[in-house]
Amino acid sequence: MNTKVKIIGAGSIGNHLTHGCRQQDWEVTLCDTDAAALQRTRNEIYPARYGQWDAAIRLAHPDETVGENFDAIFIGTPPDTHINIALEELSQNPPKLLLIEKPLCPPALTGCVRLYELAKQKNVQVLVGYNHTLTPNTLLAEQWLQAGSLGNILTIHAQIREHWQGIFNAHPWISGPEDTYLGHTERGGGALGEHSHGLAIWQHFARLSGHGRVTEVSAMLDMVEARGAHYDRLAQLHLRTESGLVGLLIQDVITEPADKQLRLQGENGYLDWYINLKPGMDAVRLRLVGQPEQQQTFSKTRPDDFQPEIAHIDTLLAHPEQTSPISLAYGMETMLVIAAAIRSHQTGKLVRIDYDQPYGYDALS
Secondary structure: OOOEEEEEOOOHHHHHHHHHHHHOOOEEEEEOOOHHHHHHHHHHHHHHHHOOOOOOOEEEOHHHHOOOOOOEEEEOOOHHHHHHHHHHHHHOOOOOEEEEOOOOOOOOOOOHHHHHHHHHHHOOEEEEOOHHHOOHHHHHHHHHHHOOOOOOEEEEEEEEEOOOHHHHHHOOOOOOHHHOHHHEHHHOOHHHHHOOHHHHHHHHHHHHOOOOOEEEEEEEEEEEEEOOEEEEEEEEEEEEEOOOOEEEEEEEOOOOOOEEEEEEEEOOEEEEEEEEEEOOEEEEEEEEOOOOOEEEEEEOOOHHHHHHHHHHHHHHHHOOOOOOOOEHHHHHHHHHHHHHHHHHHHHOOOEEEOOOOOOOHHHEO
16 A cells, blocks of 8 residues: 655645655655645656656645645644644644654743644654664664774764755755744744754764763853844854763854765764765775775765655554654753753753653753
């Protein structure tokens, strides 16, 4: 039986997810409340990116899909709409799986607990779209880390530093950050939200290396207020985990050319992970003391970034008992660290996260 998917939001990410699903020959309905966005998808975005329009894709207003059943629903709208849309979908005709694009929500964290509880009640697996956690370079880095040759990991340094002009190039109907959530940190934009792939991959490798969750955050943000926008263009976070590991995370929307990498520094050497080490090429590099450097590269196109995520979803639909490295619980942890970073910047103090407290601002001190 063919997999039936509804994708909500016909912007850049909605088109990427639609194309990824069609590569699996899934039945796709792409929804948007804006008829102009659907026409832009049909006539401009999709043909320009992928060669031609795919007539098998159904374009619809969300109201046209009420009462229909879908195996999976993907939410690719602005972050400040994610939770309400997700709650509505779970309350009506819940799918088997729900994917929410990153970041999960604004840093106020409103509705996260309700979403978690409702997903559990409805037995729906919810994911957050940190797709770089699933790409081939990440899988190889995991293998090299788990081989144990690095010894104990002493620190982790990650940075996702990329000027966001590329985002505006992919959304030519947007004139600048002030026109959308991107220019508003409190709506889930700015460097903290938009480039939170960096934080998510930092947390991923902290977990895999046995260092657990982030428990302390000390942050400095470079805030910009202009033309109605108010956002962090640079975020520097010092992080401490449950094991005591201390590391660094940097995210910004000003660096050109982009610099996207992570280093795991071990007792016996280091492992480097790269997105776009060169254009169209991800990579992993391992250097052990006294041994030649190992490097493996992975050629890719931009659509290739989403294929592992779609394949992962296919696996989860067939085997819902499996766990996921992009689970809702992990996405909520990422948002909690973002909330802690904002509080740290505002107060000028280190902020602690207590996971024994109820999820939300009560967990921050």
